Amino acid sequence: MSAEATTIPPRNGNERKYKWYRFQKASAPYIFILPGVVFYLMVTIVPMITGFWMSFHNWNIIRPTQPWVGLANYRKLFADPLFWTAMKNTLTYSIGVVPLQMILALLVALLLNTGIKGKKFFRLLYYLPVITPLSIAAVIWTWIYHPNLGIFNQIVKFIGLAPQDWLGDPAWAMFSVILVAIWSGIGYRMVVYLAALQGIPRSYYEAAEIDGAGNWDAFRYITLPLLKPTTLYILVTSVISSFQVFGLVNVLTGGGPLDATQVVVSYIFKRAFGDLQFGLAAAMSFVLFGIILVITLIQWKFLGKEVTYE
Amino acid sequence: MTKNMSRYGALLLAVVLLVGLSCNVAAQKKVTIVHWQHHSPARLELVQTFAEEFMKQNPNVKIEIESVPESDYFQKLLPALAAGSGPDTFQIPTGQVPAYAASGVIQQIDPRVATARQIENDFIAPAIKRLKYDGKYYGFPVDTQTIVLFYNPKLFKEAGLDPARPPQTWDELIKYAQAIHKRDVKGVTTQMGVATGGYGPVLVSLMIQNGAPLWDNKTQLPDFNSPQAIEALKFATDMVTTYKVEDPQFGQRYNAFRQDKLGMVFGHPAMIGSFRTTAPNLDFLVAEVPAPKAGGSRSTLLTSWAYVVSSKAESEICSKWVAYLTSADAQKRWTLTTGELPSRRALLDLPEYKSDKLLAPCMESMKKSVPAPWTTRSLDDELVRKAYQMVTLKGESPAAALKWLTQEGIKAEKEQQELAKP
Numbered sequence: 047m048s049a050e051a052t053t054i055p056p057r058n059g060n061e062r063k064y065k066w067y068r069f070q071k072a073s074a075p076y077i078f079i080l081p082g083v084v085f086y087l088m089v090t091i092v093p094m095i096t097g098f099w100m101s102f103h104n105w106n107i108i109r110p111t112q113p114w115v116g117l118a119n120y121r122k123l124f125a126d127p128l129f130w131t132a133m134k135n136t137l138t139y140s141i142g143v144v145p146l147q148m149i150l151a152l153l154v155a156l157l158l159n160t161g162i163k164g165k166k167f168f169r170l171l172y173y174l175p176v177i178t179p180l181s182i183a184a185v186i187w188t189w190i191y192h193p194n195l196g197i198f199n200q201i202v203k204f205i206g207l208a209p210q211d212w213l214g215d216p217a218w219a220m221f222s223v224i225l226v227a228i229w230s231g232i233g234y235r236m237v238v239y240l241a242a243l244q245g246i247p248r249s250y251y252e253a254a255e256i257d258g259a260g261n262w263d264a265f266r267y268i269t270l271p272l273l274k275p276t277t278l279y280i281l282v283t284s285v286i287s288s289f290q291v292f293g294l295v296n297v298l299t300g301g302g303p304l305d306a307t308q309v310v311v312s313y314i315f316k317r318a319f320g321d322l323q324f325g326l327a328a329a330m331s332f333v334l335f336g337i338i339l340v341i342t343l344i345q346w347k348f349l350g351k352e353v354t355y356e
Numbered sequence: 357m358t359k360n361m362s363r364y365g366a367l368l369l370a371v372v373l374l375v376g377l378s379c380n381v382a383a384q385k386k387v388t389i390v391h392w393q394h395h396s397p398a399r400l401e402l403v404q405t406f407a408e409e410f411m412k413q414n415p416n417v418k419i420e421i422e423s424v425p426e427s428d429y430f431q432k433l434l435p436a437l438a439a440g441s442g443p444d445t446f447q448i449p450t451g452q453v454p455a456y457a458a459s460g461v462i463q464q465i466d467p468r469v470a471t472a473r474q475i476e477n478d479f480i481a482p483a484i485k486r487l488k489y490d491g492k493y494y495g496f497p498v499d500t501q502t503i504v505l506f507y508n509p510k511l512f513k514e515a516g517l518d519p520a521r522p523p524q525t526w527d528e529l530i531k532y533a534q535a536i537h538k539r540d541v542k543g544v545t546t547q548m549g550v551a552t553g554g555y556g557p558v559l560v561s562l563m564i565q566n567g568a569p570l571w572d573n574k575t576q577l578p579d580f581n582s583p584q585a586i587e588a589l590k591f592a593t594d595m596v597t598t599y600k601v602e603d604p605q606f607g608q609r610y611n612a613f614r615q616d617k618l619g620m621v622f623g624h625p626a627m628i629g630s631f632r633t634t635a636p637n638l639d640f641l642v643a644e645v646p647a648p649k650a651g652g653s654r655s656t657l658l659t660s661w662a663y664v665v666s667s668k669a670e671s672e673i674c675s676k677w678v679a680y681l682t683s684a685d686a687q688k689r690w691t692l693t694t695g696e697l698p699s700r701r702a703l704l705d706l707p708e709y710k711s712d713k714l715l716a717p718c719m720e721s722m723k724k725s726v727p728a729p730w731t732t733r734s735l736d737d738e739l740v741r742k743a744y745q746m747v748t749l750k751g752e753s754p755a756a757a758l759k760w761l762t763q764e765g766i767k768a769e770k771e772q773q774e775l776a777k778p
Contacts, residue, residue, distance in 0.1 A: 104774070106455075106459060106775050107434045107435065107437075107438045108434060108437050108438055108455075108456060108459040108461045109458075109459040109460075109775075110459075110460065192607055193604075193605035193606070193607060194544065194545070194605060194606060194607060195607065209605075211604060211605045214604055214605070215749065216749055216750070302741075302742075302745070303745050303749060304742060304745050304746065304749060304750065305742075319430045319431055319434065320430075320733065320734065321732075321733075321734065321768065321771060321772075322434075322455065322772075322775055323771060
C-alpha cells in the first residue's frame with residue numbers, strides 16, 4: 047500500500063480536510079521552487095529590467111536623479127565606431143574559438159573513449175586548464191608569448207619564421223588570445239562529449255559492424271548523429287560564452303593594442319566603470335543580448351531536431 | 357517669592373544637568389569611520405599605522421580599513437555609494453572630484469578642520485587645483501606623482517658615460533641611449549637604451565615640457581593640435597621607429613630596468629619604493645627629465661588621487677581623519693615608505709630631501725609640476741597611449757595621431773563635464 051493512500055482523507059468524509067489536502071498537493075511543487083525562483087528574480091530578472099530602464103537614461107550611478115534620454119544611448123552606440131570594432135572583434139573571437147574548441151574537444155573525447163593507456167592521466171591533463179585560475183594562466187601565457195624570451199618565438203625561430211610580438215602587435219594579438227581561449231576551454235567540452243559518448247549503446251556499433259560498417263561509417267552514421275543534442279548544447283553555450291568573453295582579454299591584453307582585442311563586454315565595462323556612462327553601457331548590454339538571442343534561436347532552428355535510433 | 361525662586365532654581369539646575377548629561381553621552385558615543393582605498397601592501401601597512409595613532413588620539417573613534425585591489429575598486433565603490441552603503445572616507449582620482457561633488461556623494465572638507473585658505477597656503481597649487489568645486493575643497497591630495505628619469509649608473513659606465521651627469525636635453529638623451537643600446541648579430545635587442553613605454557603621463561609630460569598648450573581656453577576642451585605637441589610625440593615615437601633605442605619587443609620596461617638591461621626609463625617617483633623592494637641589489641639613480649633644449653622646461657604632469665569624505669559621513673571627524681592622512685608628518689612617512697611625493701609646500705625644501713640623491717630630483721620636479729587641465733581619466737593614459745601606438749604600430753604621422761587624440765579627448769571630456777553638472 048502506498049503512503050499516499052494512507053494519508054488521503056476520504057472524499058465523502060470531511061470536505062474541508064479534503065480541500066486542504068488538494069491545496070497542499072497542488073501548491074507543494076511551487077513552494078519547493080519558490081526560493082530558487084525568488085533568487086533568480088533577484089539576481090537576474092530584476093537587474094535585467096533595471097538595466098533596460100537604465101538604458102533609456104543618462105544614468106550616473108552616483109547621482110540621485112537620472113535624466114530620461116529616450117533612445118539617445120542606442121543612437122549613440124550605433125554611431126560609435128569603437129562599439130562596432132568591439133563587435134567585430136567579438137565575432138572574430140567567437141568564430142576563431144568555438145569551432146576549433148569543439149572539434150578538438152570531440153577528437154580528444156573520442157581518443158579517450160577508446161582503450162588507450164593512461165586515460166585518467168590524459169583526462170586530468172586536458173581538464174587542468176579549466177581549473178587553472180585565469181590570472182595564473184595569463185601570467186604563464188604572457189611568458190610563453192614574450193617577444194624575446196618566450197617559448198613561442200623560440201619555436202617560430204626554430205622552424206625558420208620571423209619572431210612576433212604576439213600580444214603587442216595588433217595583427218597578432220587576437221590570434222594569441224584565441225589560442226589561449228581554445229587551450230583553456232577544451233577540457234570542459236571534452237568531459238561533456240565523453241559523457242555523451244559513453245551514453246551511446248554499444249549494441250549500435252555491434253550491429254553496424256555486423257552490417258560491415260567501418261570505423262568512419264560508425265562515426266559518421268552513429269556517433270555524430272547521436273551526439274547532436276550534446277553538440278547543440280556545447281555550441282549554444284560556447285557561442286554565448288564567447289560573446290560574453292571578458293576576463294581572458296582583460297588580463298592578457300586589456301583590449302589593446304589599439305583596440306585589436308577590445309571585445310563588447312570589455313568595452314561595456316570600460317564605458318560603465320571607467321567613464322561612468324552606465325546608461326550607454328546598459329544599452330550596449332541589451333544590443334549584445336539581442337544578438338546572442340538571435341544567434342541562439344538560429345542555432346535551435348537548424349540543429350534542434352533530436353536523433354534517436356529506436 | 358523665595359519658594360518660587362527656589363523652584364525655578366531647581367528647574368534650571370535640572371535642565372543644566374540634563375543638557376550636560378546628554379552632551380556627555382554624545383561625547384562618549386563611539387564614531388566608526390569606514391575607510392576604503394585601493395590596495396598596495398606598503399600603503400595598507402602605513403594607513404593601518406596612521407589609523408592606530410588617530411584612534412589613540414581620538415578614543416571615541418574606531419577606524420575600519422578596507423583595502424580593495426585597484427582592478428575591482430570602482431566596481432565595488434560605485435554601487436556601494438549608489439546604495440548608500442559606501443565608506444565614510446575613500447580615495448578617488450582627482451579628476452573625478454567635480455563629478456562626485458556634483459552628484460552629492462562627497463562633502464566639502466569641514467572648514468573647522470581646514471579652511472580653503474589654509475589648504476591653499478599649505479599645499480602646492482597643482483596638487484589641489486582639481487580638488488576645488490564650486491569654490492570649496494572636496495579632498496586632500498594623496499599619491500601625488502610627477503615624472504622623473506631613472507638611470508642605471510653601471511650601464512652608464514659601461515657605455516663610457518658619466519653617471520654624475522645624466523642627459524640634460526632630448527638630443528643628449530638619444531645620444532646616451534644609443535651608447536647604451538646593444539643588439540646581437542641578428543639585430544635582436546639584448547640591452548635597451550631608454551624607455552617611455554608609451555605611458556600617457558610621460559608623453560603628456562614631454563608635450564608640457566615642449567610648451568604645448570593641450571587645452572583650448574575658449575572651448576574649455578582638450579587640444580593636442582599644436583606644433584609643440586606634435587614635436588613631442590614625434591620625439592617619443594622616434595625612439596622606437598627612427599633611433600631604435602626603445603624596443604617594444606624587449607618586454608616590460610621596469611622588469612628590464614630591474615635586471616640591469618635598460619639604461620634609462622621614465623617613470624613616477626613611486627618606482628623608487630618599488631625598485632628598493634623588488635630589486636634590493638639594483639644600483640640606480642634619479643634625475644629630472646631632460647629638457648627639450650638646453651635651458652628648457654623640465655615641467656612634468658602631476659597626477660594624484662584625493663582622499664574624500666562621503667556626504668553621509670560625520671563631517672568634522674572624517675575631515676580630521678583625511679587631514680591626518682595628509683598631514684606634514686604623514687607625508688614625510690609616505691615619502692619614506694612608498695615613495696609618494698609630499699604636496700605640502702613646507703616639505704619640498706627639507707634638508708633631508710635636498711641631500712638625498714634619489715629624492716632631491718623628485719622634489720624639484722614636484723615644484724615644477726603641472727596638473728592636467730582635463731577631468732577625464734582616459735586622457736591621462738589610455739587615449740594618449742593609443743595615439744602613440746598609432747604612430748609606432750600603424751605608421752601614422754604624429755600630427756594625424758594627435759588630431760585623432762583631440763577628437764576623442766573632446767568627446768571624453770564633454771561626457772565628464774556633463775556628469776559634473778549639478
